[in-house]
Amino acid sequence: MTRETLTWLNTMTLIGHTDRRGTAWHYKASEQGGEPNHYPGAIPLKDVRARLFNWEGVHRRVAVELPASTFTEATHYGLDNKPMRWEVIGNRSALDRSDRDTGAVFGVVGPDYKIHQYSDWLLENVAGLLHDGLSVSSAGLLKGGAVAWVEVSVPENLMTDEGVEFRPNLLATTTMDGSSATVYKRTITDVVCDNTRAVALKESGAEFKVRHSKNSELRLEQARDALQIVDTAADEFRRQVAELCAIAVTEDDWQLFLDRTVPWGTKTGKPDNDYMRLLKEERRENLTYIYRNDPRCAPWHGTAHGVVQAVNTYDHHVRLPQKKEDQEPDRVSSWRTDRNLQRTVDGLFDELDRETYLDLEAVLEQAA
Structure with a gap:
């Protein structure tokens, strides 16, 4: 990201x-x-x-650094001060923008890329x-x-x-x-x-x-x-x-949903350490508060629509970055904004909603 x-x-x-x-x-x-x-x-x-x-996207030639067999074919010295030469790779090109001359590129692609x-x-x-x-x-x-x-x-x-x-x-x-x-x-x-x-x-x-x-x-x-x-x-x-508002979700269903989406213990069945348990408790408390009280979700509390909204709202506005340097107060807002924009473009919020619904559907089937 x-x-x-x-x-x-x-x-x-x-x-x-x-x-x-x-x-x-x-x-x-x-x-x-x-x-x-x-x-x-x-x-x-x-x-x-x-x-x-x-501006436009442009193809730029790509070259690889190889040892020079003679001083006459050498174009420069390498990191170890040995003579080196550049050889252009004909079936690869670098993608870049036409208004940039810094050498930074977007990526490297094959000959059929348009x-x-x-x-x-x-x-x-x-x-x-x-x-x-x-x-x-x-x-x-x-x-x-x-x-x-x-x-x-x-x-x-x-x-x-x-x-x-x-x-x-x-x-x-x-x-x-x-x-x-x-x-x-x-x-x-x-x-x-x-x-x-x-x-x-x-x-x-x-x-x-x-x-x-x-x-x-x-x-x-x-x-x-x-x-x-x-x-x-x-x-x-x-x-x-x-359809989502017509699907009733009881408080017991909500607790089962939390157990499924924020389960206690590791995947191998071991108990959480103190740090992980604290993180999970905080996430479960935040999700529950949003589901019951946040005006973006509370009007549909007790329905499948409210559950989907709660998870989506949490992911948009409450979830914190994993890297400690991004958790600084002056960086969280920028991190979250960039993440939300990127995930929207990539369609990952759509996937989150579908996963939430499927998890809830499994819980309701189990409780029936």
Whole structure:
């Protein structure tokens, strides 16, 4: 995981519709320079292009350092002061950004890897498909530009009969470090908790992927299908919330759920040491407090929806980093913000919701 600074997050991410869903976790006006990165309404496409995607990904040649057999072929001396030479590897290239000359690269790939330029894959293809009901609601870069996303959303928050406020989105994301394909995925922002979660908890959220192969291209029909996902997501989400709110969870069920997700003892059956037991007690207490009292979850206490919200809220806003240096008070906020953004782009919060639901389902089946 990267360690984005507050300055980066306040200049290299753009957050829209703040008049409806508020500011981002990382909002800090003093870190934004002369141009705010938060927009009361939709984010203009020209701003995304000018502020984030004003460069291209490029292939750069890769060379390996080898011993020189003669002084005439040597290009330099190695660390041991012996003559060395550089030999270009023809079937490998380094991925980098066109505006950088520092030598830092995103990753090394093979000859068939095709760069999906952010301006093309995340802007141009989506721009031609936006209609009156959809607009860019967020966009950003992570890992120095190796990861990028653009989120398309409806202009108004929606509400279920159970009082859950939400917003259906299309998340378009890709990378320039060879780590993942280009993904177009349906997400739902639960405004009560400001979390992105999957519409379908039992199955993967609707999405399609395009690999970075040499013949890859995004067909217009595929993009239209992606936007169709957004247009029809509201009804699916309402149905899913209704189903989750209809599943009763007793206090005994909740205790069994804690025993399953934060179990006592090690995997080998040994008792926890004092430190691990203290950590688990703290986590169980935090989860229980959020589930029963936090306004982002308490209205649905006693339902499966409340359980899913409690775990998601804890993971977003309470969980602490494992590394001690990141646990310093002045670093936790930055760590959490970066982690939340990265996990949203990677779809890991969706996976967390699905795992929570499956754990709860197993507990309820056991208790039945």
